[in-house]
Amino acid sequence: MTENTLKDKDGFETMYLNMGPQHPSTHGVLRLGLVLDGEVIIKAEPDIGYLHRGMEKLAESRTYQANIAMSDRFDYVTSMNNNFVTALAVEKLLGVEIPKRAQYLRILMAELNRVVNHILFFGFFAMDLGATTALIFGFREREEALELFESVCGARLTYNYFRVGGVSRDLPAGFIEKAGNFVKMMRSRLKDYDDLVTGNVIFQDRSVGIGRISKEDVLAYSLSGPVMRASGIKYDIRKDDTYSVYREFDFEVPVRENGDCFDRYMMRMLELREALKIIEQVLIKLEPGEILAKVPKIIKPPAGEAYVRTESPKGELALYLVSDGTANPYRLHLRAPSFINLQILQKILTGVKVADVIAILGSIDITLGEVDR
Amino acid sequence: MNAYILKILRGFWSLLVGMKVTLKYFFKKPVTVQYPYEKREIAPVWRGILNQLCDAKGVELCDGCQICGRICPVQCISMEVYKDPADNKRKTSSYIVDFGRCMFCGLCVEACPKKCLVHTTDYVLVSYERAGMVLGKDKLVKR
Numbered sequence: 434m435t436e437n438t439l440k441d442k443d444g445f446e447t448m449y450l451n452m453g454p455q456h457p458s459t460h461g462v463l464r465l466g467l468v469l470d471g472e473v474i475i476k477a478e479p480d481i482g483y484l485h486r487g488m489e490k491l492a493e494s495r496t497y498q499a500n501i502a503m504s505d506r507f508d509y510v511t512s513m514n515n516n517f518v519t520a521l522a523v524e525k526l527l528g529v530e531i532p533k534r535a536q537y538l539r540i541l542m543a544e545l546n547r548v549v550n551h552i553l554f555f556g557f558f559a560m561d562l563g564a565t566t567a568l569i570f571g572f573r574e575r576e577e578a579l580e581l582f583e584s585v586c587g588a589r590l591t592y593n594y595f596r597v598g599g600v601s602r603d604l605p606a607g608f609i610e611k612a613g614n615f616v617k618m619m620r621s622r623l624k625d626y627d628d629l630v631t632g633n634v635i636f637q638d639r640s641v642g643i644g645r646i647s648k649e650d651v652l653a654y655s656l657s658g659p660v661m662r663a664s665g666i667k668y669d670i671r672k673d674d675t676y677s678v679y680r681e682f683d684f685e686v687p688v689r690e691n692g693d694c695f696d697r698y699m700m701r702m703l704e705l706r707e708a709l710k711i712i713e714q715v716l717i718k719l720e721p722g723e724i725l726a727k728v729p730k731i732i733k734p735p736a737g738e739a740y741v742r743t744e745s746p747k748g749e750l751a752l753y754l755v756s757d758g759t760a761n762p763y764r765l766h767l768r769a770p771s772f773i774n775l776q777i778l779q780k781i782l783t784g785v786k787v788a789d790v791i792a793i794l795g796s797i798d799i800t801l802g803e804v805d806r
Numbered sequence: 807m808n809a810y811i812l813k814i815l816r817g818f819w820s821l822l823v824g825m826k827v828t829l830k831y832f833f834k835k836p837v838t839v840q841y842p843y844e845k846r847e848i849a850p851v852w853r854g855i856l857n858q859l860c861d862a863k864g865v866e867l868c869d870g871c872q873i874c875g876r877i878c879p880v881q882c883i884s885m886e887v888y889k890d891p892a893d894n895k896r897k898t899s900s901y902i903v904d905f906g907r908c909m910f911c912g913l914c915v916e917a918c919p920k921k922c923l924v925h926t927t928d929y930v931l932v933s934y935e936r937a938g939m940v941l942g943k944d945k946l947v948k949r
Contacts, residue, residue: 499879502911566828573837580849587853587925593911601916602851629824634817 461801477782492765508803513546516595526734535599550746561795599725644793658748664692867922874914882907906939
């Protein structure tokens with residue numbers, strides 16, 4: 434927090450506006466200190482840390498399996514993807530081979546979670562711009578997906594589904610059919626989404642050309658995920674630095690050119706369709722088999738370090754894990770996409786109007802649980 | 807001027823298209839569940855409040871091996887163990903789970919070698935004080 438000594442270009446006093454940490458549109462507890470000249474922002478100071486739980490430190494006093502349980506809470510919207518990266522890092526240290534079925538189940542869950550994240554984004558972004566109906570639509574579809582998760586792992590938000598060497602439970606009877614129905618239902622609902630929000634002129638007026646991020650800025654700030662691809666950089670870790678068995682699936686990496694709020698919104702809608710495509714392919718490819726590799730009861734990886742990067746719905750989610758040969762990790766570091774994508778905010782908020790702050794913040798799609806950890 | 811009128815018309819049209827969607831759902835059954843009066847079905851694998859199973863005669867299966875307590879990431883399970891002189895077996899004199907701490911990860915249930923620790927589909931944990939969340943044998947053991 435700085436003292437408001439800034440003057441506007443005519444030498445008049447400016448106004449300091451506190452936005453958050455309890456503002457409903459800051460997606461959690463983000464505080465924005467805005468220095469205003471009339472309605473135009475001349476300086477923005479994002480203030481984070483209100484949700485800091487010290488997870489990287491906590492990880493050092495927990496076993497590897499308990500760390501997967503804790504990883505649910507990094508980014509609580511995309512728990513499966515957090516499970517995925519943690520499990521991958523431990524397996525890289527251990528050097529175990531994962532059974533085929535477990536690999537497919539992991540991808541199925543990660544992509545379902547991507548769908549959940551993107552429909553939630555759709556709801557929240559539209560709500561930030563004033564369309565309350567869209568939020569209810571988003572939550573309604575999310576509910577269906579959460580029921581799928583619930584029938585597999587017994588929880589709706591903190592799944593703790595991944596195990597070192599596989600997954601915890603096999604699919605229940607009738608899951609494949611239910612998931613197939615979900616994909617079909619989602620496809621028809623996407624048409625509704627486009628009619629309701631994407632084609633709406635008010636929505637377009639409020640998002641086209643707002644908060645433009647150039648290609649150079651994307652590279653300089655090392656942004657990732659849909660935010661990066663909306664600015665015209667075609668890079669997806671699932672394709673370009675593939676992990677697990679993603680190379681077996683046929684999907685496109687959508688890319689948009691303008692890098693404004695509307696493009697970032699469209700990126701998610703396009704990615705959602707690709708995720709549905711992958712889910713369909715997994716459901717066809719699933720074969721009966723083992724779901725858990727043979728790993729020792731107490732996991733003690735040999736001393737060493739592992740760095741694993743994955744494509745989470747928010748961007749590049751990477752985990753750096755150092756083992757000293759004991760049952761607990763020596764160090765765990767998370768490269769949180771929300772945290773790094775948020776850093777551009779200070780730059781693109783300068784010179785925009787107050788009403789656009791919400792649109793820009795919403796379009797970056799952050800979860801404060803992951804920003805503060 | 808033409809572009810201005812065109813935009814108004816386009817805006818009006820997009821509004822109608824959006825209204826069509828909402829109108830479609832207006833005549834459908836609401837998806838909301840009125841919670842206290844009606845409850846949604848919960849999956850049988852739901853990770854709810856823990857229970858301890860007994861055998862057919864009503865004798866506890868738990869032999870106090872402490873694995874569940876040790877694997878728990880938040881250390882919410884505690885027990886006291888004694889050796890029964892009658893049959894020379896290890897038994898628990900108390901078994902306490904602090905559900906105020908429990909995060910329902912299910913690692914204890916997976917680790918139980920006797921398979922006597924199970925999740926129920928029960929999820930209601932309401933109490934006026936913290937101590938009410940700490941459940942002992944009287945609540946946990948299913949006879």
